[in-house]
Amino acid sequence: MPADPHVVAVLALDGVVGFDLAIPCQVFGLTRLPGGDYPYQVRVCGTAPSVTATAGGVDYYRIAAPNALDAAEEADTIVVPGVRMRRSTPPEVLDLLRGAAARNVRTISICTGAFVLADAGLLSGRRATTHWAAAAELARRHPDVEVDAAALYLGDGRTFTSAGVAAGLDLCLHLVRRDHGAAVAASTARAVVMAPTRDGDQAQFIPPPPPTTGDGSLAATLAWMHEHAAEPLTLADIARHANLSTRTLTRRFREQTGTTPLHWLARRRLHLARELLETTDLPIPAVAERSGHGSATALRTHFDRELHTSPQRYRQTFRPSTGQRSHEW
Structure with missing residues (x-):
């Protein structure tokens, strides 16, 4: 690993979608540069020693987070995976995200993680996306956000949002491509066995x-x-x-x-x-x-x-x- 790796903090909030939590760990964790170095250091940071993981709105198991929330304060990128929408965002998470935005840290949401970024005010005045089934609720709760229910992922350079599940893979791979180029992203795509070219403006729900x-x-x-x-x-x-x-x-x-x-x-x-x-x-x-x-x-x-x-x-x-x-x- 390089002497000064890009730290990616993945937030394990209570009610986190387990699949969404694993996506950035897999993509950023498997990325390698041509010389063999791993450019990212991934940290899973929890609001408690263990949190409940969900899928489809049902709590299935618990996850032990190896790092406390304050470990995310050193991150260059913070990823908020999907969470159960009915749960309120803890104040310490809101403080973390607002402080990160003030320091120009890159922030990413996967699926309903967009609700957390919106709660922190990071999506105000921005175009954002989330899972198509949750888009109307995001727009209702946060009328200051321009919700695009069709896009796979959106971003303005520092703040990015993605639709559900597979779109989180697309967004993480897109960021690898931004950071290290198409060849490195293509190698990462092969490592996770996915196509390297799905673009953010492609429709997330195609009949x-x-x-x-x-x-x-x-x-x-x-x-x-x-x-x-x-x-x-x-x-x-x-x-x-x-x-x-x-x-x-x-x-x-x-x-x-x-x-x-x-x-x-x-x-x-x-x-x-x-x-x-x-x-x-x-x-x-x-x-x-x-x-x-x-x-x-x-x-x-x-x-x-x-x-x-x-x-x-x-x-x-x-x-x-x-x-x-x-x-x-």
Whole structure:
């Protein structure tokens, strides 16, 4: 572990959702840098020596927290997993979170953990999400929060919220990608056996596709797009592969992925460009060509719009040979 690891404090509050508590421990705990170092030190911090863990609103077991709550005061990131909504947030937790916000500590909620951040005032005036079934209640209790019931996760650089269960995995992996780049995040995704590219603006609740004569799945077309992302694919090319009209393709794509074919393809190309910048010394025009962007100008435009940086600055930040890594862009 590096001499000065990024400390992630995971709060084990009474009534914590056990699965949500385990998510940041797994993702941050398994992350490794190219040299083999573990960049995060995870601390589970409890409000009592042991707390009740819940699932589906039912108390199932107790968890012994190895650290007291004050151990979270040294954290660089504080994660609040989901909790039973009817329980009030302890005053000492509110004080901890408000103090952390004042020190510019990164704060994260998973699922109904958003209620705790909102109770502390950290979501006031911000867009936030939570499990779709709890969104209306969050909006009712905290009218000063702009609740988005559709997003998988949202964040403004220091405060992040996510929807339920699997969306917590997506958010934690997104933060690894912000901190250490796409290649490290992809390695972490492999370690926890999950896909590395679900984006925060994808819908958290996607209705099932209508019945069709076949299975209606676009899995084969998605795999084909993934493999051929560097090629100049058009909507018509994708529809031809799926043997659908462009209109039917777009409808099915949104039903099954929560986004459009060209938006999905653009995200895949951006991910490919990030990997090339991190793992090769190819010049920027070559990265643009190999990632399907066509030109260095188009690549720079995409990076500026999506990542608020340039390809060159991204490479300087995340190329392992540069040594020093930044935690923001």
